[in-house]
Amino acid sequence: METxxxxxxxxxxxxxxxxxxxxxxxxxxxxxxxxxVIGTTYVNMLKVVALPYLFATILVGVVxxxxxxxxxxxxxxxxxxxxVSMVIASGIGVGASFIAxxxxxxxxxxxxxxxxxxxxxxxxxxEITLVPRPDVATVTTDGHPPVSLIERFIPDNIFKSLExxxxxxxxxxxxxxxxxxxxxxxxxxxxxxxxxxxxQQASIKILRFMNYFLPIALxxxxxxxxxxxxxxxxxxxxxxxxxxxxAWVILIILSVLVIWRRSHAPLLQVAxxxxxxLILSISSRSSLICIPFAQEILAKxxxxxxxxxxLIPLSFTVNRLGGIAYYAVASLFIARLYGIDLGVGxxxxxxxxxxxxxxxxxxxxxxxxxxxxxxxxxxLRMPYEAVLVLLVAxxxxxxxxxxxxxxxxxxAVASFACERLPHDETAPHQEGVPA
Amino acid sequence: MRSLVLTILLLCWxxxxxxxxxxxxxxPDVVAIRAAGRLIVSMTQADxxxxxxxxxxxxRGLDVDIxxxxxxxxxxxxxxxxxARSFNEVVEQLRRGDSHLAVSKLSITPARLQVIRYSEPxxxxxxxxxxxxxxxxxxxxxxxxxxxxxxxxxxLGVIKATAYEDFARIAFxxxxxxxxxxxxxxxxxxxxxGVAAAYRDxxxxxxxxxxxxxxxxxxxxxxxxxxxxxxxxxxEPNATQLLAIVNFIVKSEFSGIDVKQLLTRYQREKDVR
Numbered sequence: 023m024e025t026x027x028x029x030x031x032x033x034x035x036x037x038x039x040x041x042x043x044x045x046x047x048x049x050x051x052x053x054x055x056x057x058x059v060i061g062t063t064y065v066n067m068l069k070v071v072a073l074p075y076l077f078a079t080i081l082v083g084v085v086x087x088x089x090x091x092x093x094x095x096x097x098x099x100x101x102x103x104x105x106v107s108m109v110i111a112s113g114i115g116v117g118a119s120f121i122a123x124x125x126x127x128x129x130x131x132x133x134x135x136x137x138x139x140x141x142x143x144x145x146x147x148x149e150i151t152l153v154p155r156p157d158v159a160t161v162t163t164d165g166h167p168p169v170s171l172i173e174r175f176i177p178d179n180i181f182k183s184l185e186x187x188x189x190x191x192x193x194x195x196x197x198x199x200x201x202x203x204x205x206x207x208x209x210x211x212x213x214x215x216x217x218x219x220x221x222q223q224a225s226i227k228i229l230r231f232m233n234y235f236l237p238i239a240l241x242x243x244x245x246x247x248x249x250x251x252x253x254x255x256x257x258x259x260x261x262x263x264x265x266x267x268x269a270w271v272i273l274i275i276l277s278v279l280v281i282w283r284r285s286h287a288p289l290l291q292v293a294x295x296x297x298x299x300l301i302l303s304i305s306s307r308s309s310l311i312c313i314p315f316a317q318e319i320l321a322k323x324x325x326x327x328x329x330x331x332x333l334i335p336l337s338f339t340v341n342r343l344g345g346i347a348y349y350a351v352a353s354l355f356i357a358r359l360y361g362i363d364l365g366v367g368x369x370x371x372x373x374x375x376x377x378x379x380x381x382x383x384x385x386x387x388x389x390x391x392x393x394x395x396x397x398x399x400x401x402l403r404m405p406y407e408a409v410l411v412l413l414v415a416x417x418x419x420x421x422x423x424x425x426x427x428x429x430x431x432x433x434a435v436a437s438f439a440c441e442r443l444p445h446d447e448t449a450p451h452q453e454g455v456p457a
Numbered sequence: 458m459r460s461l462v463l464t465i466l467l468l469c470w471x472x473x474x475x476x477x478x479x480x481x482x483x484x485p486d487v488v489a490i491r492a493a494g495r496l497i498v499s500m501t502q503a504d505x506x507x508x509x510x511x512x513x514x515x516x517r518g519l520d521v522d523i524x525x526x527x528x529x530x531x532x533x534x535x536x537x538x539x540x541a542r543s544f545n546e547v548v549e550q551l552r553r554g555d556s557h558l559a560v561s562k563l564s565i566t567p568a569r570l571q572v573i574r575y576s577e578p579x580x581x582x583x584x585x586x587x588x589x590x591x592x593x594x595x596x597x598x599x600x601x602x603x604x605x606x607x608x609x610x611x612x613l614g615v616i617k618a619t620a621y622e623d624f625a626r627i628a629f630x631x632x633x634x635x636x637x638x639x640x641x642x643x644x645x646x647x648x649x650x651g652v653a654a655a656y657r658d659x660x661x662x663x664x665x666x667x668x669x670x671x672x673x674x675x676x677x678x679x680x681x682x683x684x685x686x687x688x689x690x691x692x693e694p695n696a697t698q699l700l701a702i703v704n705f706i707v708k709s710e711f712s713g714i715d716v717k718q719l720l721t722r723y724q725r726e727k728d729v730r
Contacts, residue, residue, distance in 0.1 A: 131671035131674060132670050133670075135666075135670030135673040148602065148603075148677065148680070149679070149681075149682050150602075150607070150679055150680075150681060151603075151681065152607060153683055154603070154604070359674060360590070360591050360675065403594050403595045404594055405590035405594040406594075408674055
């Protein structure tokens with residue numbers, strides 16, 4: 023039994039799962055579709071544990087932060103880390119787009135147009151009346167009013183937010199509640215923190231158990247994701263995929279180098295440790311379930327566990343590095359498609375706009391996350407509705423890269439912001455979290 | 458006795474004469490067609506698939522089917538006259554008597570209604586506009602897409618000497634109506650941004666996606682639901698009997714054709730070609 027468990031959790035088994043999934047997805051896309059429910063169930067089971075873990079971890083982290091000295095230094099480093107990493111991620115997206123982009127031929131434009139026709143659900147052809155009708159709602163071109171962004175961050179009912187998996191709102195609540203809790207000087211506070219730590223431990227035990235099934239889930243999830251996109255779509259959007267893939271590779275490598283430099287651990291060791299959350303984030307497309315793994319990596323690299331417990335959930339939620347790079351690449355892709363000459367001003371606008379879009383995308387997923395590229399396009403008055411259909415078509419691939427960019431990128435940011443423990447002080451191992 | 462018989466004969470004679478003089482006369486328009494030995498049908502030179510397309514002397518399509526049915530009912534062969542360079546020229550040929558019937562994807566317009574007689578419409582479409590996406594995003598100025606189109610005040614491409622030159626001026630009074638020789642030229646212009654939009658019926662606008670898929674990237678087609686474009690056959694004002702025949706054929710065999718059926722037929726004919 024132990025041998026079986028060891029084989030299931032071995033890195034080679036995990037990589038084999040990805041490879042088999044990719045081959046099956048390309049060769050038998052339709053046959054793989056019914057098995058998607060296995061992957062969805064696996065991710066849902068991870069998420070159902072991850073939310074209580076997130077809740078408990080942030081509260082414990084905030085309380086610890088208030089209790090210790092140097093909290094303001096942590097906050098300063100965190101803010102600096104967020105700002106610098108956002109600029110770097112946006113710059114990587116812009117740079118990758120310029121390096122990897124090529125000319126779009128007439129045949130490619132026809133193929134893209136055909137793809138829009140086949141994937142469009144009828145939104146491309148609109149109907150209006152010449153005489154306005156007060157009972158008919160009109161489609162607005164301004165899709166990002168400021169009020170909706172605020173509503174996305176502030177919870178009105180924490181239980182509803184937990185039920186709906188609204189991570190941003192849960193984080194905001196935990197920050198507010200944790201600050202309040204940390205300011206109390208009662209036995210009740212100590213008791214509550216112990217209960218929350220038990221919740222953490224229990225969640226991690228479940229996650230460890232679920233990790234044994236990862237290779238099987240990987241086969242199904244990767245096969246379904248690749249099958250959904252299909253080789254036809256892949257070929258048509260190849261240029262965009264190259265640009266995004268290049269940005270992703272640069273972001274991951276840079277992040278690993280930052281972690282290596284900050285941890286003073288061997289590079290190979292760092293790369294090996296980052297592999298687990300990287301693979302999980304690619305296959306599950308969920309940064310939430312990677313939180314415990316990211317915290318454990320930082321703890322093993324001798325960063326303050328208390329700092330990591332607070333920073334990791336916060337940065338995964340707010341500092342959407344993978345998304346920022348994606349929005350920069352997507353905006354330049356759109357500009358090129360429409361033959362828009364941006365100039366230096368336009369490129370700087372994209373650089374800053376992608377950062378705004380990244381913040382605006384906090385708490386979003388799926389089509390809403392993709393549609394947030396409208397934040398950048400609206401700044402430059404570029405059309406994007408038709409191209410949205412194309413972006414949605416290849417989003418399974420893009421989401422893998424966005425999510426893993428958020429996870430690995432923010433482990434690097436946390437390694438910059440978290441306090442590093444002295445050499446003779448080892449971080450206590452959290453039982454149950456796999457390596 | 459003899460005088461009585463004579464009197465009776467004399468009295469009956471006028472009735473016999475009047476019955477012999479009351480002969481049935483065929484309607485003059487039908488007589489003229491039969492005398493000519495053929496039904497001459499006007500169509501534009503340019504193809505308008507799936508209404509009519511193919512070789513000038515042997516076209517195929519919906520309008521061709523209607524014309525052939527009329528010819529069959531009259532018992533004469535149909536000759537297609539396809540030298541008109543515009544839809545307005547088709548109307549002029551009819552008015553001059555150079556043709557008996559015009560079945561040429563003709564829209565009913567107020568101006569034409571005053572000079573020719575239309576049949577019942579055999580296709581009912583709505584008017585549509587296809588807008589350059591870049592123009593739309595740069596000129597919306599915070600308005601909804603519908604409001605931006607309603608207040609359209611930029612260059613609007615149409616085909617020269619067609620109903621849509623008039624329709625465009627009515628629907629978009631602030632627009633700069635820009636006529637082009639052919640629909641292909643109009644579409645090129647809106648795709649490349651030479652004009653901000655193009656105006657025609659919803660069938661032609663939606664057909665662009667079939668003929669030029671790359672246009673989906675740079676344009677957006679919008680159907681204007683509170684407008685109409687009736688497509689009907691036409692005869693010269695005095696051809697009342699011919700009109701009755703056309704109406705009968707349209708009502709019994711060619712009614713209820715909508716844009717979806719047209720697009721399906723067009724795609725089918727395109728695949729065969």
